[in-house]
Amino acid sequence: MRQGTGRRRQHGDNGHDEKGEGRKAIHDRTIPGWSYICSPARAENGRLRSAALVFSLTIRFHKGPAVPDSETIAMRLTRYFLPILKEPPREAEIVSHRLMLRAGMMRQEAAGIYAFLPLGFRVLQKICQIVREEQNRSGAIELLMPTIQSAELWRESGRYEAYGKEMLRIQDRHEREMLYGPTNEEMITEIFRAYVRSYKDLPLNLYHIQWKFRDEVRPRFGLMRGREFLMKDAYSFDLDQAGAQHSYNKMFVAYLRTFQRLGLKSIPMRAESGPIGGNLSHEFIILAQTGESEVFCHKDYLDFAVPGANVNFDDVAGLQATVDQWTSQYAATSDMHDAAAFAKVPADKQVSARGIEVGHIFYFGTKYSAPMKAVVATGAGGEVPVHMGSYGIGPSRLVAAIIEASHDDAGIVWPEAVAPFKVALLNLKQGDAGTDGACAQLYKDLTAKGVDVLYDDRDERAGGKFATADLIGLPWQVMIGPRGLAEGKVEVKKRADGSREMMSPAAALDLLSK
RNA sequence: CGGGGCGUAGCGCAGCCCGGUAGCGCAUCUGCUUUGGGAGCAGAGGGUCGCAGGUUCGAAUCCUGCCGCCCCGACCA
Numbered sequence: 001m002r003q004g005t006g007r008r009r010q011h012g013d014n015g016h017d018e019k020g021e022g023r024k025a026i027h028d029r030t031i032p033g034w035s036y037i038c039s040p041a042r043a044e045n046g047r048l049r050s051a052a053l054v055f056s057l058t059i060r061f062h063k064g065p066a067v068p069d070s071e072t073i074a075m076r077l078t079r080y081f082l083p084i085l086k087e088p089p090r091e092a093e094i095v096s097h098r099l100m101l102r103a104g105m106m107r108q109e110a111a112g113i114y115a116f117l118p119l120g121f122r123v124l125q126k127i128c129q130i131v132r133e134e135q136n137r138s139g140a141i142e143l144l145m146p147t148i149q150s151a152e153l154w155r156e157s158g159r160y161e162a163y164g165k166e167m168l169r170i171q172d173r174h175e176r177e178m179l180y181g182p183t184n185e186e187m188i189t190e191i192f193r194a195y196v197r198s199y200k201d202l203p204l205n206l207y208h209i210q211w212k213f214r215d216e217v218r219p220r221f222g223l224m225r226g227r228e229f230l231m232k233d234a235y236s237f238d239l240d241q242a243g244a245q246h247s248y249n250k251m252f253v254a255y256l257r258t259f260q261r262l263g264l265k266s267i268p269m270r271a272e273s274g275p276i277g278g279n280l281s282h283e284f285i286i287l288a289q290t291g292e293s294e295v296f297c298h299k300d301y302l303d304f305a306v307p308g309a310n311v312n313f314d315d316v317a318g319l320q321a322t323v324d325q326w327t328s329q330y331a332a333t334s335d336m337h338d339a340a341a342f343a344k345v346p347a348d349k350q351v352s353a354r355g356i357e358v359g360h361i362f363y364f365g366t367k368y369s370a371p372m373k374a375v376v377a378t379g380a381g382g383e384v385p386v387h388m389g390s391y392g393i394g395p396s397r398l399v400a401a402i403i404e405a406s407h408d409d410a411g412i413v414w415p416e417a418v419a420p421f422k423v424a425l426l427n428l429k430q431g432d433a434g435t436d437g438a439c440a441q442l443y444k445d446l447t448a449k450g451v452d453v454l455y456d457d458r459d460e461r462a463g464g465k466f467a468t469a470d471l472i473g474l475p476w477q478v479m480i481g482p483r484g485l486a487e488g489k490v491e492v493k494k495r496a497d498g499s500r501e502m503m504s505p506a507a508a509l510d511l512l513s514k
Numbered sequence: 515c516g517g518g519g520c521g522u523a524g525c526g527c528a529g530c531c532c533g534g535u536a537g538c539g540c541a542u543c544u545g546c547u548u549u550g551g552g553a554g555c556a557g558a559g560g561g562u563c564g565c566a567g568g569u570u571c572g573a574a575u576c577c578u579g580c581c582g583c584c585c586c587g588a589c590c591a
Contacts, residue, residue, distance in 0.1 A: 085525060089526085090584080225590075396591095461550090483550060
């Protein structure tokens with residue numbers, strides 16, 4: 001995994017070798033949360049006995065700001081690990097759960113606990129990367145906190161007793177009370193107070209992408225409502241409420257951008273206000289026919305503009321204007337629904353649909369900073385507890401949510417931004433010199449252009465390859481068979497609308513490498 | 515946590531009521547024929563029937579206990 005050039009040569013076909021400079025990218029490759037890779041250094045000193053490291057994990061940090069996803073992955077299906085199922089296991093009820101199992105994306109290991117198989121993992125990585133880029137763009141700073149926390153920390157905020165059975169409580173060998181973190185407000189507050197003393201260090205927004213555990217009474221719907229789930233949680237620190245409002249607005253805008261980039265239409269909906277009151281709490285809902293809850297909103301939300309990549313996050317008035325627009329009309333989930341208020345929306349503007357919560361942001365003032373004494377010196381002398389907010393996005397849930405929002409009878413229809421591969425290359429007559437040669441050439445050419453391509457080189461009939469390609473939902477399918485090749489053409493199909501076109505391999509290469 | 519249901523081959527299921535040492539489809543392996551929307555024929559491998567007790571000459575089947583999983587509800591990212 002490190003520098004073994006000999007080893008890399010063996011894997012010559014996965015495309016890493018095609019590009020010399022790809023090596024560094026792989027090395028620094030961001031892996032959401034962490035990677036289970038035991039580094040030589042770790043193995044040698046071997047004395048790390050921290051309870052959090054019982055699995056000999058090495059945590060590799062991702063360096064610096066957004067890493068463009070430039071790593072090209074090409075793969076031959078015969079060498080990949082893609083356990084497709086014709087029939088989904090009986091327990092899978094909702095469409096995303098069924099499709100994820102059928103497409104070999106994940107496997108259930110216990111109730112509400114899943115392993116991500118390679119295809120699913122790639123989607124999760126892509127989602128995390130987009131989330132990360134937009135967090136960074138807004139000025140938030142990534143760190144990584146542990147999954148295991150001490151009960152002591154939670155006693156300070158009073159939540160150890162208050163949290164209830166959803167919190168997984170565990171004991172280490174010294175019978176110290178620990179817990180598997182369901183969230184990290186206490187820990188981030190502890191980190192903040194340890195180092196930050198002055199208003200001059202504010203504002204500050206720290207986030208991480210880490211696994212959480214909530215011992216739901218009844219986990220269900222596959223990844224949508226698992227017990228273990230990956231979460232991006234950001235925490236903002238400001239001197240006062242006005243500052244906190246701006247921090248909130250930054251995240252609000254970052255969320256609009258994040259979900260748009262993921263290929264989703266998201267609508268911020270008023271959520272239950274925090275202990276401070278006001279209206280600084282929103283759930284971000286994406287619309288999906290099979291969504292978990294009923295939502296009601298004004299039709300204009302579907303056409304509001306999402307700020308571009310050049311949005312100025314330091315423009316206080318500008319961000320406020322954006323947030324004002326995006327909160328100007330009626331939008332509520334069923335539990336916050338006010339039928340009378342909704343009735344005032346013009347009939348032709350009323351949208352009632354189903355949705356899935358994929359993000360939640362809120363301001364909670366000094367709820368943790370006051371009891372935990374996270375205070376800073378003000379410019380006027382004296383100290384005040386900082387005003388905080390927290391902002392969550394569930395990348396693992398998003399994998400399922402995107403499928404709920406984007407699928408058809410044949411399978412998944414991935415938005416291009418999160419697709420595990422961009423192109424499925426189907427050799428319709430494996431073993432035929434003509435198709436084999438044409439496929440090999442296009443495979444090589446696409447890889448050289450940096451296009452993620454999954455080459456179905458199995459000795460399967462064409463029908464089986466079509467079905468598999470539709471199921472796993474890659475945005476583009478290139479079908480190469482003797483029929484088209486007789487005229488020097490290949491067929492390119494767009495998964496999203498099923499449209500297909502015969503074209504020369506050169507034209508296909510051009511189209512797909514744009 | 516209340517209510518319901520299910521654990522038999524990798525997946526989907528039958529067999530259980532009425533006890534006699536396990537079967538079907540798909541998948542997998544071999545061979546031949548096929549080859550543009552999940553092919554056909556022939557053959558093969560694979561299961562301590564969730565676990566533990568009990569009843570019986572004999573238990574997948576009957577009884578008891580436990581474990582796991584799913585669905586509805588309450589709850590939540």
